[in-house]
Amino acid sequence: MxxxxxxxxxxxxxxxxxxxxxxxxxxxxxxxxxxxxxxxxxxxxxxxxxxxxxxxxxxxxxxxxxxxxxxxxxxxxxxxxxxxxxxGYSPTYGDVNDTMPGIEVLDEKSDMEDLLKRRREHRKQPAGVSKIEADMLAIARKGMEGDESTFSVEQPLETQSHLWSDKYRPRKPTYLNRVQTGFDWNKYNQTHYDMDNPPPKIVQGYKFNIFYPDLLDPSETPSFTVTPCDDPDFAVIRFKAGPPYEDIAFKCVNREWEVSHKHGYKCQFQNGVFQLWFVFKRYRYRR
Known part of the structure; x- marks a missing residue:
């Protein structure tokens, strides 16, 4: 040039x-x-x-x-x-005293420690979940035992029509449901099975945790209904809340519930989480 x-x-x-x-x-x-x-x-x-x-x-x-x-x-x-x-157009180190007002000078070591801390906090939170939902998931997982597992098989519902659908966009709530399974050592199973050859596991109870963090009227407690299926061994449990949430339903075993708190029954709505926990009654067979 x-x-x-x-x-x-x-x-x-x-x-x-x-x-x-x-x-x-x-x-x-x-x-x-x-x-x-x-x-x-x-x-x-x-x-x-x-x-x-x-x-x-x-x-x-x-x-x-x-x-x-x-x-x-x-x-x-x-x-x-x-x-x-x-x-080479590389920036040179400047004097701290020449820093413009309002600019914070960070120590390289402290800045790296803060970055690693933020990364660890981010890993603890499930991907795509807000902090509020992460707190709700922690509540739902609290006390989860080895004989429990999660299930998320929803029961299809008819097309829902709400009066508030024009004003608010309806959406399904998120949830974390747990099913409790175990062995039923009744007289028949005691006769035909032992610990080395145990009987098949059966469903002993459910713990439903439905999340409603954005409920417009938090004072309105969500409700549920139980409807029998064509198969008498099963029933559909349906959860209903106010706007902007749609109804959601699950298929469960149709047996009699233990509704005593000393047997673990819980039905409450707190901190945006509706919890319905119950176990089935155990029948004792006599000769």
Missing amino acids: LKLKLARIREEQMREVGKIDSQGHVTVKKRPISDDEDDDLEKQVRKKIDLEELESADLDDEQKEMRWRQLSPEQLEVATLQLYERG
Whole structure:
């Protein structure tokens, strides 16, 4: 790029020494330009470029900008090349005392520790779950035992129509349901099975945890209904709440419940979580 600039300067000098003939044509006295003249031209371009003077600490930003504006295109190019060779456009370390007001200077070690802490906190929270929902999941998982497992098989419902659907977008609630299974050591199983060859596991109870964090009227407690299926061994339990939540239903075993609190029965709505926990009655067979 610098050589092109020098070539243009040489062409301008050649035009100055030219003469105009009677017909208006320019005749140029051609003479070779020596290497010494090339060096003189290069020195002419580079002269009066003092980066220390341009970037003096005694100057404010406005004064520095004015000095840069006074440079010719050739001088500006030379200055930028010198700056590139000097620092490669890499930022230099500044003095803490020169920091602008309102800017917090962080220690590198402390900043890395804070970053790692935030990453650990983020890993504890399930992906795609808000903090409120994560707290609700923690409540639902509390006290989960080895004989319990989660299940999420929903029962299809008819198309639901709500009066508030025009104002609020209906959505299904999230949930974390647990089913408790175990062995029923009745007289028949005691006769035909033992600990080495146990009987098949049966469902002994359920723990439904339905989340309603955005219920418009938190004072309205969600409710549930139990409807028998075509198969008498099963029933459909349906949960209903106010806007903006739709009804949700699950298919469960149809047996008689223990409704005593000492047997673990729970039906409550607290902190946006509706919990329905129950176990089935155990029948004792007599001869």
